[in-house]
Amino acid sequence: MALDRMTKLSWIYDLYQLGQSSHLLEDPDKIYQQLLAHIVTGFDARSGSLALLTEEQNSLTIVAGIDLPPHVIGCSVALGSGVLGWVAKEGQPLLINGDLDPQKYPGIQRRREQAAPSSALCWPLKLRDRVIGALSVNRPAEKTPFAESDRDQGTAVLNLASLALENIQLRLDQQRRFAELQATNQKLAEAQDQLLQAEKMASIGQLAAGVAHEINNPVGYVASNLSSLGRYMDNLLSLLEACDQLDASLSGDAPELLALRALKEKIDLTYLREDLHDLLAESKEGLERVKKIVLDLKTFSHVDEAEWQVTDLHQGLDSTLNIVWNELKYKAEVVKEYGTLPEIECLPSQLNQVFMNLMVNAAHAIESQGTITLRTGHTGEQVWVEVSDTGKGIAPENLGRIFDPFFTTKPVGTGTGLGLSLSYGIVKKHHGNIEVDSTLGKGTTFRVWLPLRQAVKQENG
Numbered sequence: 001m002a003l004d005r006m007t008k009l010s011w012i013y014d015l016y017q018l019g020q021s022s023h024l025l026e027d028p029d030k031i032y033q034q035l036l037a038h039i040v041t042g043f044d045a046r047s048g049s050l051a052l053l054t055e056e057q058n059s060l061t062i063v064a065g066i067d068l069p070p071h072v073i074g075c076s077v078a079l080g081s082g083v084l085g086w087v088a089k090e091g092q093p094l095l096i097n098g099d100l101d102p103q104k105y106p107g108i109q110r111r112r113e114q115a116a117p118s119s120a121l122c123w124p125l126k127l128r129d130r131v132i133g134a135l136s137v138n139r140p141a142e143k144t145p146f147a148e149s150d151r152d153q154g155t156a157v158l159n160l161a162s163l164a165l166e167n168i169q170l171r172l173d174q175q176r177r178f179a180e181l182q183a184t185n186q187k188l189a190e191a192q193d194q195l196l197q198a199e200k201m202a203s204i205g206q207l208a209a210g211v212a213h214e215i216n217n218p219v220g221y222v223a224s225n226l227s228s229l230g231r232y233m234d235n236l237l238s239l240l241e242a243c244d245q246l247d248a249s250l251s252g253d254a255p256e257l258l259a260l261r262a263l264k265e266k267i268d269l270t271y272l273r274e275d276l277h278d279l280l281a282e283s284k285e286g287l288e289r290v291k292k293i294v295l296d297l298k299t300f301s302h303v304d305e306a307e308w309q310v311t312d313l314h315q316g317l318d319s320t321l322n323i324v325w326n327e328l329k330y331k332a333e334v335v336k337e338y339g340t341l342p343e344i345e346c347l348p349s350q351l352n353q354v355f356m357n358l359m360v361n362a363a364h365a366i367e368s369q370g371t372i373t374l375r376t377g378h379t380g381e382q383v384w385v386e387v388s389d390t391g392k393g394i395a396p397e398n399l400g401r402i403f404d405p406f407f408t409t410k411p412v413g414t415g416t417g418l419g420l421s422l423s424y425g426i427v428k429k430h431h432g433n434i435e436v437d438s439t440l441g442k443g444t445t446f447r448v449w450l451p452l453r454q455a456v457k458q459e460n461g
Ligand SMILES: Nc1ncnc2c1ncn2[C@@H]1O[C@H](COP(=O)(O)OP(=O)(O)OP(=O)(O)O)[C@@H](O)[C@H]1O
Pocket: 357, 361, 362, 365, 389, 391, 392, 393, 394, 402, 403, 407, 408, 409, 410, 414, 415, 416, 417, 418, 419, 420, 421, 444
């Protein structure tokens, strides 16, 4: 080495420090470059290269170069090929002054892009006898050529460089593992949230079905009472009719007769007769609506039927629409453009959740007034359901993210960002697909494709 004793010591100390400095870990390429630069300077060389053994251990990758064409960095060198490859394979250092003797070193061919330096030193980088890479330094013709003593000193010094490199690799490895752990943790948290959401949906379904069941009973006897009431009322009204006729045939001013006529006036019997019919008809109609809601709740939740079934999707779409009607009615006119749909094999309650998510999203996308169109159709072995809105659309940069769990553009506390990711999961479970087509400011169309039959079913989940 071309340094005096003290400078040598401080050079060695600096080399040690390079392997320790944690701030360099942010950019490993920079550390390799700095380490090589340090060695090139220490050996008073002009150029140099540093190559590390790949994970597969069958070749080297050049990770740093001084005074080399930039494209050389990242190149791969097969073990045994070129000076670096030879040194790494043989585990021996090499001192080259002038041309290589092809007899002595068969197989070494200099890579063409490098002009032959006048003097070169190349060492294997070793850790406990295991080669981890190779390093070379070169001097041009105008400098004193390297001597054997340089080669031997370098062998000792480069052990320190190998340690520094190992240190760097260990830290990089630690960082990579930490990042992997963090990613796994994140995935676990997401999976847990999805489970919670799915569980929430299932319990809402159960609650709905429970309420529906409870309401069914009183609705039943109110309906039966209303129809008896109707019959009794008709009887009473015919009796009144007869009384009226009797009243009309009587003359005179018997006080009972006068009191009866006064009472008729007072209770406005003519109006009361008409209104009784209207009230009863309205009550019957109201009760019919309650019955329909109860039925929709049952169809929607399908709690008794968490199995694969062959069903008509229009039924599911209609009952889902009734369930979310409250959210839609002030925002949008709902247009149905149903085509013909063969029955399909599916998990109806889960598909209803998909339709619900799409309908609610459509309503949320409409700021004041708009239209939501539900279309259906089928081609070949597939059916499709479209939920289309005239809402604000999806920004192109968000299109690729809307199915990601927790992606939401809604204010904090409003959307969980799980609706579409759950829907995607459900549709995939059916071996189907969701397509989206959106124009900013114009509207969005989601199209769900589903196969008619399931070749391989997955768990109901
Ligand atoms: N029809 C639509 N029009 C415009 N943007 C939409 C539409 N549907 C979904 N998006 C966008 O995709 C995002 C994700 O939707 P997703 O249903 O997964 O979550 P969310 O609606 O935000 O919350 P959650 O459904 O959990 O209440 C929405 O926040 C919104 O930005």
